[in-house]
Amino acid sequence: MRWIGGLLVVAAVMLTSATPALAHGGVVGADLRIAASLGDRELTVIIRRVAAVPGPLRVDVVNHAGSRGGTLRVGAVPQNGGPATARELRLTDGGGSAGLDLQVDRVGAWELLVDDGRETARFPFVVPDDVPPAAEWTTTAGFTTAGGLLLAALAGAAFGRRAWPPLVLGGGAAAAVVVATTAALLSSSLPPQQEIDPVTGRPLSIDAPDAGRPHVNLLVDATLAAGERSPLDLRLVDGATGRPVDDLVLHHDALVHLVVIGPGGQFAHLHPVRVAPGEFRVWFRPASGGEHRVHAELERRGGGVQLPDATVRATGPPVAEPLPGGPGDHDAGGMTARITASTLVAGEPSVLTAEFGAAGQPVRDLQPWLGMAGHLITTGPDGTLGHVHAMPDPTAAVPDETVATGGPRVEFVYTFPTAGRHRVWFQVERDYQVVTVPVEVDVTAAEDGS
Ligand SMILES: [Cu+2]
DSSP: OHHHHHHHHHHHHHHHHHHHHHHHHSOOSOOEEEEEEETTEEEEEEEOOOOSSSEEEEEEEEEOTTSOOEEEEEEEEETTOOOOEEEEEEEOSSSEEEEEEEEEOSSEEEEEEEEOSSOEEEEEEEEOTTSOOHHHHHHHHHHHHHHHHHHHHHHHHHHOSOSHHHHHHHHHHHHHHHHHHHHHHHHHTSOOOOOBOTTTOSBOOSSSOSOOOOOEEEEEEOOEETTOOEEEEEEEEETTTOOBOOOBOOBTTBSOEEEEEOTTSOEEEEOOEEEETTEEEEEEOOSSSEEEEEEEEEEETTTEEEOOEEEEEEESOOOOOOOOOSSEEEEETTEEEEEEEEOOBTTSEEEEEEEEEETTEEOOOBBOBTTBSOEEEEEOTTOOEEEEEOOOOTTOOOOOTTOOOBOSEEEEEEEOSSOEEEEEEEEEEETTEEEEEEEEEEEBOOSSOO
16 A cells, blocks of 8 residues: 555646746736826726736726716727727725626727717737736646646555556546646747836836936816816827837836815815827816816836926806815814924925824724725925825735725825925825825025035
């Protein structure tokens, strides 16, 4: 019976060695999370990594509080043409996540189409060619089957009464080993895995550091009137060639972040959707007439972060926002935010914190927004815009919005470039609602002027 023990070990090794192959060929990299202000909805579209081709493409859509429910049409289409698969997605009302499965049948560049009946947002994504090829799955399946059959054969030989079942099972195991070995030999001739940028589809490489992508010109076309929601059309144009810029990568969970500052201190943080190469659209309702500053934050592949800006006018009477007040307690989103600021000297790092409480208790269910625990956006007397993120809590991973474990304290470090009165906006998310806390701080000039 000693040989049976030896074979049991072999079978066990076959079964366990099949598992690393599966893990090795499984999902690589992260899901894509893309903030999108589509029509009058604030969404986060999550494109899950594809595990096999052909196979399912999982898409989840987070609808923020205050965005109405309803139906979206969601489809995937290969960028080199080919039939689209599309399905209807019923959004949750008042905050939450809904999802569906689409089908992808090839690797390469795709677009996810999200249609709200008025606009079709087109999100570029890539099904990378590091998706496990069929040969690798066959290897895994073959060795697993062989191990299982061998165990069954051994059990049959040890405990069974008839002679033929172990023979049949053993033959099956041998055949499975042949299939698995053939597939393994085939897969070793496949090109090695390479990490692919999930938006551009090109290999991630270090040979093209931020080396001279021309700046992006931001052209804004809109007919705005105070109190009315109208489309804001953005064209991103290459500063050298004048061609549409369509090589944006995801930067803090969006292709384009847009901060619009109104003449009366109004603030909006929006995420325009891509409707065509180099063309983005967002619906915007100015609260005031007058000149609005439009600041975009985006990143070109190999070109670093860029902050192009523009101005648009809205017709209507000027309206001033109520002055937000300085550090101290502020009510926002059903919470009290206790704001503190230290240093506040131009050119020196300042620490700004917001500590959130509700009903006398510390808030511990903040959700990450745009992949961060909190955002701080600042604008000063000279109109420069700053955007910093909360210092990460080293004990907490920041996965996606469905995990609500943040708070009560978010802390930012920011160096104000100039002296004078600055307006800052703290932004956090809770109950799928983005909560904005405006505060004014006075920054003094450095003493010795050196
Ligand atoms: Cu943003």
